[in-house]
Amino acid sequence: MFPLTHVFVAEQVLGQSNELQTIGAIFPDTALIFGLNWHHTHCLGEELFFFIKENQPELIPFALGALTHGANPKGLDYYGDECYGLKKEERGYCFQKALPIINEVQKACNLPAKFSWWKAHNFIEMAIEIKLANRSPWLKSQIEASIEKYGKDELLNTTLNNFYSRYFSDVAFDLSVLHHFITADQINSFSLSKLYSEQLWYKHQIEGVNKKEVERIIDFSATLVEGDFNSFLTTVIAKIKEMISEYK
Ligand SMILES: [Zn+2]
Secondary structure, rough: OOHHHHHHHHHHHHHEEEHHHHHHHHHHHHHHHOOOOHHHOOOOOHHHHHHHHHHOOHHHHHHHHHHHHOOOOOOOHHHHHHOOOOOOOHOOHOOOOOHHHHHHHHHHHHOOOOHHHHHHHHHHHHHHHHHHHHHHHHHHHHHHHHHHHHHOHHHHHHHHHHHHHHOOOOOOOHHHHHHHHOOOOOOOOOHHHHHHHHHHHHHHHHOOOOOOHHHHHHHHHHHHHHHOOOHHHHHHHHHHHHHHHHOO
């Protein structure tokens, strides 16, 4: 999911909002920047929580925010990406919803076929992100304020260095880079098509993206989620609340 969606879900799950929790909720998607992989930031939430609890308990809201984001234990990305519904093979909500747009996304983004379903699910995520940005416009400034306050925080960055140095010897966190994940403009299909094509270049060196087409498919994706994205969010917020109760 995209940042606003993660912050919204973290607030609903934890029943409050604060800057540490907000930056924790968006942190897992920075893995690549710090030389980590998806598994390190999405599947070690429990270890990170206990590490922080033991060493820097004042940072617990960060760990809780990250737990609501991850895939194991089951946070929002589990239900959005991995599995939503009864059958494991059905994948998460965003992958299921992306089935009708796979071919157009592949063409618009100039993608190799093996990337197309994976990248198409991002369009569903962007459509949800825009809906939340319209509904709760303050989420974006909340994220900006949390990066401003904690991006360069020495205690937080050092604690993450200490935790991840168990896996890599040369990690060096600077969470102020999180601002790359937030568009400077208002969040809509135009600004996200620009941000998304930049990310395709940064992550995969993919060029030749048709931004106008990307914008159109994001708008079309909004019609695909219209009927049930609210019930998806309500259902998973309840499930994540249950998961997080073991840590609070
Ligand atoms: Zn994620």
